[in-house]
Structure formats: structure tokens, C-alpha cells
Amino acid sequence: MSEQKVAEPKTWDLGPETEYRFELDPGTSLAIKLVSGHAEIFGFELVEGKVYLFGYECKAALYTWQGCVIEVTGEPSTEYISDETPMRAYANLHFALEQMRVRALRQIRGSPAPPGDTSKSEPPRILVVGPDHSGKTTVCKILTNYAVRAGQGWSPFIVNVDPSEGAWAIPGTISVAPVYGPIPTSSPANPLGTAATTAPMSLSTNALLPLSYWYGHADTKRNPLLMDRLIRNLGENVNDRFELDAEARASGLIVDTPSSFASGPSSNNQRQKLIKACVDAFKINMIVVVGHEKLNVEMQRTYGSVLTVVKIPKSGGVVELDQAYREKVYNYEMHTYMYGQVIKPPPGVTKGTLGGENLTDLILSPSSTVVNFGDLQIYRIGSDTMAPSDALPVGATRTVSEMQPVVVDPASPGSGLFNAILALLAPPNPDENERYDEEILDLSVVGFLVVTNIDIAKRKMTILAPNRGSFTGRTAVVGSFEWQEQISGP
Numbered sequence: 015m016s017e018q019k020v021a022e023p024k025t026w027d028l029g030p031e032t033e034y035r036f037e038l039d040p041g042t043s044l045a046i047k048l049v050s051g052h053a054e055i056f057g058f059e060l061v062e063g064k065v066y067l068f069g070y071e072c073k074a075a076l077y078t079w080q081g082c083v084i085e086v087t088g089e090p091s092t093e094y095i096s097d098e099t100p101m102r103a104y105a106n107l108h109f110a111l112e113q114m115r116v117r118a119l120r121q122i123r124g125s126p127a128p129p130g131d132t133s134k135s136e137p138p139r140i141l142v143v144g145p146d147h148s149g150k151t152t153v154c155k156i157l158t159n160y161a162v163r164a165g166q167g168w169s170p171f172i173v174n175v176d177p178s179e180g181a182w183a184i185p186g187t188i189s190v191a192p193v194y195g196p197i198p199t200s201s202p203a204n205p206l207g208t209a210a211t212t213a214p215m216s217l218s219t220n221a222l223l224p225l226s227y228w229y230g231h232a233d234t235k236r237n238p239l240l241m242d243r244l245i246r247n248l249g250e251n252v253n254d255r256f257e258l259d260a261e262a263r264a265s266g267l268i269v270d271t272p273s274s275f276a277s278g279p280s281s282n283n284q285r286q287k288l289i290k291a292c293v294d295a296f297k298i299n300m301i302v303v304v305g306h307e308k309l310n311v312e313m314q315r316t317y318g319s320v321l322t323v324v325k326i327p328k329s330g331g332v333v334e335l336d337q338a339y340r341e342k343v344y345n346y347e348m349h350t351y352m353y354g355q356v357i358k359p360p361p362g363v364t365k366g367t368l369g370g371e372n373l374t375d376l377i378l379s380p381s382s383t384v385v386n387f388g389d390l391q392i393y394r395i396g397s398d399t400m401a402p403s404d405a406l407p408v409g410a411t412r413t414v415s416e417m418q419p420v421v422v423d424p425a426s427p428g429s430g431l432f433n434a435i436l437a438l439l440a441p442p443n444p445d446e447n448e449r450y451d452e453e454i455l456d457l458s459v460v461g462f463l464v465v466t467n468i469d470i471a472k473r474k475m476t477i478l479a480p481n482r483g484s485f486t487g488r489t490a491v492v493g494s495f496e497w498q499e500q501i502s503g504p
């Protein structure tokens with residue numbers, strides 16, 4: 015039997031305000047131990063002496079404000095130290111948001127303002143926009159982590175309206191979650207932390223309870239009308255929640271957006287409409303533009319008179335992710351949803367944690383269930399091969415509208431259900447009188463499943479899902495994501 019080569023740990027001595035950046039190859043993992051000093055990964059503070067593991071082609075950076083010594087085991091494809099980071103600008107932005115939170119809470123509690131303080135007292139509700147790989151998600155994570163670490167008991171809401179990024183669930187969703195503890199980084203499969211629904215109870219330390227809607231595709235241009243509606247649905251939920259809990263409102267919210275909001279001509283109607291949908295739905299009072307002068311000017315012109323627009327620099331460490339990598343990340347996300355987070359430590363490392371959680375606590379075992387065709391009602395929103403309405407020739411009409419839920423028959427050879435990812439929806443309104451045609455569009459997601467086999471002769475299909483529940487009478491919606499059994503992650 016061939017023994018795996020044990021990698022010698024490497025020690026890195028980082029000066030103040032520098033960061034250690036790394037990128038991993040497929041099938042490899044990395045272990046980092048903080049030996050002395052203070053360090054954080056995208057705002058998540060590391061504990062001295064604890065070993066943190068990274069896998070699934072993770073690309074990240076460990077930053078230190080005062081300097082630190084770290085021990086790194088494993089062989090990243092890229093590793094270097096940089097002393098040019100935008101962390102000061104990010105920290106300054108955090109302090110500005112912090113002041114807004116303090117003032118807002120003071121007003122909510124009816125406490126008097128210090129003499130001479132006449133500033134506005136709205137909590138920060140920020141929209142982070144920027145082009146491809148400008149580091150938007152990372153900025154959202156850093157700002158959220160700094161808020162929860164501030165010791166004021168803040169629990170900001172983080173909203174993901176980028177359907178190409180799974181956030182806490184799987185790609186194709188847009189979602190929101192209140193964050194109570196710092197979000198770790200260990201794999202691109204869960205860039206904004208782990209949802210409690212896919213992890214065992216022992217993960218309660220930093221598990222999140224997101225509310226998700228299923229868009230079903232990676233690209234916002236595929237069905238902008240549906241995107242618009244789902245963004246507004248998320249906004250309504252957030253605002254309802256803020257009305258119920260005034261103090262939670264003070265922590266504010268941070269919205270991560272897709273790059274498509276920033277690319278293309280400013281006359282692009284679709285993207286302007288989606289930005290506007292976010293501004294309205296989440297009552298945005300600050301737009302943060304990550305490193306893009308033209309977009310900054312455009313946002314200033316459009317929104318500068320009604321809300322604050324700030325530009326922050328892009329980090330030189332952000333990695334340009336190509337389509338092939340993004341597709342691998344989709345698979346990692348879907349597998350992590352079903353099987354949990356499994357990262358094998360590099361040879362020679364016996365102990366390790368994933369953002370503070372024990373490795374074995376994160377392993378899940380989904381189950382396969384055979385159901386009758388009629389048990390589960392499956393829909394597709396609009397037609398499968400559909401161009402957006404404004405791309406149709408002048409005067410042309412369509413037979414199926416973009417927002418129309420269409421029943422999918424598993425017995426039809428072209429159903430597209432085999433190996434498809436489906437979102438299982440929350441039950442509809444129990445009151446028949448309250449039902450409406452497009453209700454399916456407004457139902458949130460309670461889980462995801464994969465159709466792994468279709469037996470047309472017996473009118474049965476096999477479903478892979480995280481737990482063995484009954485699907486009878488439930489409703490699911492199919493999108494354009496496909497399940498792949500094999501992945502190359504550690």
C-alpha cells in the first residue's frame with residue numbers, strides 16, 4: 015500500500031496589515047493553525063492553537079491587523095503574502111455602518127441623542143454591487159462578520175440575490191438569513207455559512223436559518239420577471255420581520271448582488287429594473303460599489319439624490335473565477351447540501367475544524383425514496399426554452415408566459431426531470447379561497463431533491479433527499495440545474 019507523503023508544516027510570519035493568500039487545487043486540502051498573534055479570515059477571527067481546514071478548491075486570505083505567526087500544512091497551488099489590501103477602507107465603512115446602527119437603536123429605544131447630534135437614524139440597509147470577481151460576496155461577509163463581532167449583539171440580515179451562488183443552500187436560490195455568529199470560510203460550497211436545515215443539531219453554534227425562494231437558474235437574464243418578483247417577495251418577508259422585531263431592524267441588512275447587475279450598458283433596462291427592485295424591496299439607504307468607477311458614476315446619477323452611494327476599492331487578492339470553476343462549485347454546493355461538508359485533512363494532520371465545527375458533525379447521509387408519479391406535483395416556471403419577453407420580435411406573443419407555472423409530466427420522455435434538481439415548496443395557503451394561479455411563485459423553499467431514476471412503465475421515480483419524508487401531495491419546481499454524482503473535492 016502506498017503511503018501518502020506527509021507534508022511538513024510551513025511557518026509564515028505576517029507583519030501588521032498584511033494577508034496570506036492561497037488557492038487550492040481540486041482534491042487537495044489545507045490546514046492553517048494560528049501560532050501567535052491575531053488573524054481573521056474574511057472577518058472571522060481565528061482561535062490560537064486551533065487547526066482550520068480548507069478544501070474544495072477554496073481561494074481565500076488570512077488577514078492580520080497587528081501581525082501573527084501561522085503554520086500551514088498542505089500544498090496550495092498558489093500562496094503568497096500581500097501588504098496591499100483594502101481592509102482599512104472596509105473597516106472604515108464598517109465603523110460608519112456601526113454608527114448608523116447605534117443611532118438607529120437609540121431612536122428605536124427612545125433614548126435621547128447626545129447634544130448636537132442631529133444625524134439621520136436609519137439602520138444601514140446596503141446593496142453591494144460590482145462587476146465579476148470584484149469581491150462582492152467577500153465584502154458582504156467581512157462587513158457581516160465585523161458587525162456580529164462588535165459585541166453589541168447585532169444580528170444583521172444578509173440577503174443573497176445572486177442565483178449563481180448558493181449562499182446557504184444550493185445555486186438557483188435567492189435567500190435571506192439573520193446572522194448571529196461570525197461566518198467561517200472553508201470551502202466555496204457555502205460562501206455565506208451553513209444552514210441549520212442541512213446540518214445536524216450539533217452545528218447550532220453558527221448554523222443559519224435562511225428563507226429561500228427558488229429561481230432555478232444561474233443567470234438573472236434567463237427570467238428577469240421572475241427574479242423581480244422573488245426579490246420583492248424576499249423584501250416583504252424581511253420588512254414583516256423588521257416590523258415584528260424593531261430592535262432586530264437596528265442591525266440592518268447587507269445585500270449581495272450578481273455581477274449581471276453591474277455589467278452591460280447603463281441603458282440596459284433589465285439590470286436597472288432589478289437594481290431598482292432591490293432598492294425598493296429592501297428599502298436600501300446605501301449602495302456600495304466595489305472598485306468600478308463607471309458603475310459608481312451611474313449609481314450616483316441614478317440614486318445619489320435619494321440615498322448614499324460609496325465606492326470602495328477592490329482587493330487585488332480576489333481570484334478571477336472562470337465558468338468551468340463556477341460549474342464545479344455548483345456541484346460542490348449540491349453535494350454539500352446532500353452529503354454535508356466532508357474535508358479530509360492533509361496527510362499528517364490529525365485534528366482539524368471547519369470554522370470551529372468538528373469534522374464528523376458535518377457529514378450527512380441522504381436517503382433515496384421511490385414515489386409514484388402522482389405523489390409529487392412538479393412544475394416548471396415558463397417554458398424551458400424561453401427568451402425574455404423583450405427579446406421577442408416586435409408583435410410576437412408567447413403561448414406560455416415567463417411567470418406561468420407549467421405542470422411537468424414525469425412520464426413524458428422530454429420532461430427533463432432525470433437528474434434534475436428540484437426545489438420542494440412550502441405548502442400553499444390551506445384556505446382554498448385565498449389561492450391564486452401564480453401562488454407557486456410566492457411559496458418559499460423547504461428543501462431540495464434530485465430525481466435519480468424514472469421508471470415510466472411502473473410510473474414511479476426515485477428521489478434523493480436529505481431526509482426521508484413523505485412527498486405525497488407536495489409541490490416541487492424544476493429549474494435548469496443538474497445533479498452529477500462524481501465530484502473531485504476532498
Ligand SMILES: Nc1ncnc2c1ncn2[C@@H]1O[C@H](COP(=O)(O)OP(=O)(O)OP(=O)(O)O)[C@@H](O)[C@H]1O
Nearest residue numbers: 035073074075146147148149150151152331332333
Ligand atoms: N483577498 C483575497 N485573497 C484571496 N482570495 C480572495 C480574496 N478576496 C476574495 N477572494 C476569493 O476570490 C473569489 C471571488 O470572490 P467573491 O466571490 O467575493 O467575488 P464576487 O465579486 O462576489 O464574485 P462573482 O463574480 O461570483 O459575483 C472567491 O473565491 C473568494 O474567496
